[in-house]
Amino acid sequence: MILMKDIVRDGDPVLRKVAAPVAFPLNKEDHQLAKDMMGYLINSQDPEIAQKHQLRAGVGLAAPQVGRSIKMAAVLVPDNDGNIVLQEILCNPVITRESVRPAALAEGEGCLSVDEDVPGYVVRHDRITIRYQDINGDKKILRLKDYPAIVCQHEIDHLNGHLFYDHIDKKHPFNIDPDAVIVK
Numbered sequence: 001m002i003l004m005k006d007i008v009r010d011g012d013p014v015l016r017k018v019a020a021p022v023a024f025p026l027n028k029e030d031h032q033l034a035k036d037m038m039g040y041l042i043n044s045q046d047p048e049i050a051q052k053h054q055l056r057a058g059v060g061l062a063a064p065q066v067g068r069s070i071k072m073a074a075v076l077v078p079d080n081d082g083n084i085v086l087q088e089i090l091c092n093p094v095i096t097r098e099s100v101r102p103a104a105l106a107e108g109e110g111c112l113s114v115d116e117d118v119p120g121y122v123v124r125h126d127r128i129t130i131r132y133q134d135i136n137g138d139k140k141i142l143r144l145k146d147y148p149a150i151v152c153q154h155e156i157d158h159l160n161g162h163l164f165y166d167h168i169d170k171k172h173p174f175n176i177d178p179d180a181v182i183v184k
């Protein structure tokens with residue numbers, strides 16, 4: 001079971017590396033890691049389990065955040081009614097298309113690897129197409145918009161050594177293109 005003590009925090013160089021591609025079939029260790037990462041997300045979104053184990057809620061988790069510099073991330077994204085709209089293990093994900101139109105979460109972003117709040121709009125693309133391999137190595141395509149798209153961009157950033165606050169305008173953190181979608 002992954003706990004908060006297992007999550008690497010900002011300042012650790014692993015969070016700034018470009019992670020290595022994963023090879024298929026996944027070895028036993030990496031297959032188990034994928035399961036454990038998804039298990040963290042499930043546990044963290046269960047109020048009782050999260051409380052009992054003091055887990056910060058997460059809708060995504062990338063392998064570098066638990067010290068493994070490989071291109072694998074788990075996403076578990078609910079809609080505003082709590083229904084899961086995306087549950088996947090993204091291996092070797094590549095964003096192949098991205099909208100010109102920007103988007104940002106109205107309340108900004110956080111990160112399990114960043115303990116302090118960093119206010120501001122995290123400017124991302126509203127729509128993206130992702131090519132990736134699932135846990136079995138099957139090649140998949142995802143076309144996403146709004147919140148699921150933002151979450152996947154956050155996770156894919158982790159695999160390339162980026163953190164959410166890299167996308168906040170330091171001087172004008174709440175400035176954003178008037179055409180941007182502000183996602184509630």
Ligand SMILES: OCN(O)CCCc1ccccc1
Nearest residue numbers: 058060109110111112151154
């Ligand atoms: O990398 C995952 N993680 O740090 C958990 C938070 C994920 C996340 C939070 C806000 C917007 C997009 C994604």
Ligand code: NI
Nearest residue numbers: 110111112113
């Ligand atoms: Ni994060």
